[in-house]
Structure formats: C-alpha cells, structure tokens
C-alpha cells in the first residue's frame with residue numbers, strides 16, 4: 001500500500017514537472033523574461049522600407065500602422081472605407097513624416113481584390129506585413145440560428161479572416177524570401193485556443209490563422225522570416241463595442257505597444273501580460289472552467305445584444 005502511494009506521488013510530481021516544462025517555462029520566457037530582458041529582438045526598420053497593414057483604419061490595425069510609422073517605416077494602409085483611409089493617412093504623414101499609400105478594397109469581395117493589391121505594392125521593399133483585418137459575430141449566437149439569420153456570414157467571415165491572411169502572405173513572402181528577411185504578424189485571437197462557445201465560426205477562423213502561422217514559421221524560419229501568431233483577449237475597439245477600459249481590456253495603442261516587444265521572441269503570444277495570465281489560467285485548468293464561464297457569460301451577452309440587433 002505504502003509503495004502504491006509513493007508511485008502515485010511520483011506520477012503526480014512527474015505530471016507537474018511536465019506541465020512546468022511544457023507550459024509554464026515557455027510562458028515565462030514569452031511573456032516576462034523575453035520581452036523584459038531580450039526585447040525588442042528585431043529592428044523592424046531593418047526589415048524593409050515599407051510595412052503593410054490590413055484593416056488599418058481602426059482599432060488594433062490602426063494602432064499597428066501608427067506604431068510602425070512612428071518608427072519611421074512607410075506604411076501601406078488597406079481597408080474598406082476610402083474616407084477613413086484618407087483620414088488615417090493624413091494623420092500619420094502629419095505626425096511622422098513618412099510615406100503612406102492607401103488601398104481601398106473590401107476583403108469580402110472575390111479574388112480580384114488581390115490583383116489590385118498586387119498592382120499597388122509591386123516594386124516596394126516590404127519588410128513587415130500585419131494581417132490584422134478580421135470580423136466577428138454581431139453578438140454571440142448558436143451556429144444554426146446565426147447562419148439562418150445572416151446567410152452571407154459564413155462566406156464573408158472566411159473571406160475576411162482566412163483568405164485575406166493566406167493571400168497577403170502569398171503576395172509578400174516571395175520578396176521577403178529573396179532578401180532573406182521579413183516579419184509577418186498574423187492577428188489570431190485568444191479564442192483560437194480558449195473555449196468560445198457561441199462564437200464557433202469566429203474562433204474556428206482564428207484557430208486556422210494560429211495553425212497556419214505556426215507551420216509557415218517552420219517552413220520559412222531558415223530563410224530569415226519571422227511569422228508570429230498574435231492571440232489578443234479583449235482589446236477595446238469597435239469590435240468589442242468600445243466598452244470601458246480596464247487592466248484586462250486595454251486600448252489598442254497600449255496593446256500594440258506591448259505586442260511589438262514580443263516580435264522575434266514569441267512565435268505565438270497573447271502579446272500583453274494580463275492576457276497571458278488569463279491564458280495561463282485557462283491552460284492549467286485544462287480549459288474546463290473557462291468553457292463553463294464563457295458559455296454562461298456569452299449566453300448573457302447574447303440575450304442583451306441580440307435584442308438590440310432585432311431593434312435595428
């Protein structure tokens with residue numbers, strides 16, 4: 001009996017050690033040790049004269065465009081609304097004296113949009129690509145109810161969240177490979193890996209982005225390319241209905257400032273320490289508690305927001 005207990009306790013200690021090695025140590029490096037002591041590891045200005053940011057007129061994309069322009073990098077802004085693009089372009093040229101190019105396309109449209117983008121970026125020395133554009137549900141909802149109410153949704157979300165990422169990588173990678181340097185930041189989501197019932201299609205598209213980024217990084221790291229998958233939790237933007245800021249839900253500027261310090265340090269990152277803490281808790285609890293809490297919470301949000309949607 002005594003022997004059984006000692007075997008059992010050795011197994012428990014073994015499991016804890018494996019958890020520490022596989023989860024806690026990489027987490028510590030990616031979120032505290034790396035950014036604090038070794039970051040920023042990459043000088044983005046040395047990657048090339050230009051950066052491309054998709055979904056660049058608001059939220060996280062605009063914050064990336066601003067942060068890159070502030071470093072002196074010229075930026076190509078890609079978004080839907082021409083007037084918003086022109087306004088952001090003016091804001092950045094006035095503030096940072098860099099060159100800005102704008103491309104107005106709707107990522108919901110077909111493959112022809114990539115010909116327009118290609119035409120506009122050919123010949124430019126692109127060192128950084130931020131695949132940021134993304135759409136989500138208007139409110140959390142059961143799969144069948146949502147696609148019945150919004151029949152275009154499945155096609156749109158796959159075009160915007162998945163096709164944009166793969167096509168943009170296809171456009172910029174050949175030149176990055178030729179010059180043996182470049183950074184691609186693909187904006188995935190916390191929900192790619194954390195339970196997110198009632199947002200199943202959104203989280204599925206973000207899981208695609210996460211996995212695609214990981215394997216792309218393995219394919220091209222020997223050629224000097226960095227591919228990062230960014231997994232933000234809540235950041236206060238239009239997508240999150242511009243809720244109140246708090247420690248766990250920062251502004252896009254605060255979030256991006258923090259996330260940029262992880263480039264070259266973490267291939268997959270929450271990009272912001274409080275978000276990484278939430279992720280660590282979810283991993284260590286096996287996602288069970290998160291599943292229950294998120295389902296309950298999203299049901300509550302669904303009943304609030306779906307009502308207001310009906311009034312529109």
Ligand SMILES: NC(=O)c1ccc[n+]([C@@H]2O[C@H](COP(=O)([O-])OP(=O)(O)OC[C@H]3O[C@@H](n4cnc5c(N)ncnc54)[C@H](OP(=O)(O)O)[C@@H]3O)[C@@H](O)[C@H]2O)c1
Nearest residue numbers: 055057058059060080081106107133134234235237238239
């Ligand atoms: N906010 C969060 O809490 C959070 C958390 C995890 C992941 N993310 C991800 O972060 C990324 C940015 O989110 P955000 O919160 O910053 O969003 P946001 O504030 O809603 O901004 C979205 C940007 O994308 C553009 N856009 C939207 N649909 C487009 C389309 N069909 N074609 C071209 N441009 C389009 C918008 O341009 P217009 O102004 O013209 O519409 C805007 O510039 C997304 O991929 C999102 O999934 C966000």
